[in-house]
Amino acid sequence: MQTDFGLYIHIPFCRQKCFYCDFPSFAGRERYIAAYLNALSREMELLADRCGETGKLHPRTVYIGGGTPSHLSLEQMEILFQSIQANTSLSDVAEFTMEANPCSLNEEKLYLMKKSGVNRLSIGVQSFDDTCLK
Numbered sequence: 133m134q135t136d137f138g139l140y141i142h143i144p145f146c147r148q149k150c151f152y153c154d155f156p157s158f159a160g161r162e163r164y165i166a167a168y169l170n171a172l173s174r175e176m177e178l179l180a181d182r183c184g185e186t187g188k189l190h191p192r193t194v195y196i197g198g199g200t201p202s203h204l205s206l207e208q209m210e211i212l213f214q215s216i217q218a219n220t221s222l223s224d225v226a227e228f229t230m231e232a233n234p235c236s237l238n239e240e241k242l243y244l245m246k247k248s249g250v251n252r253l254s255i256g257v258q259s260f261d262d263t264c265l266k
């Protein structure tokens with residue numbers, strides 16, 4: 133059983149596109165979120181079928197990055213975590229990280245994240261200096 137890998141899940145949606153950002157991320161595309169989460173779920177199923185002896189993936193770490201994963205609604209986050217739990221064994225996961233923007237977090241989302249196994253929150257700041265950002 134392969135366990136020496138990290139599972140990275142990309143959520144490419146943001147409230148706005150920052151001018152200095154080179155990441156694959158998009159603003160104003162919320163209408164695609166449901167289809168994207170469906171596709172992610174299907175891809176995890178296929179990977180778990182192919183790689184997981186028990187029909188589940190057994191990563192050491194899980195990282196949900198973006199984009200802005202916390203831009204998902206509470207219901208969309210629930211769908212994402214259900215897909216992860218259906219296709220991944222979290223028992224050996226040491227670090228389960230989710231990137232977040234404080235502006236799109238609330239108590240319900242934080243509670244859901246904690247309940248779903250997230251044990252690290254990544255809040256990135258590129259710079260507070262506009263010249264450096266340019």
Ligand code: SF4
Pocket residue numbers: 145146147148149150153154155157198199200
């Ligand atoms: S919030 Fe982050 S990922 Fe989204 S556009 Fe800005 S820098 Fe890029």
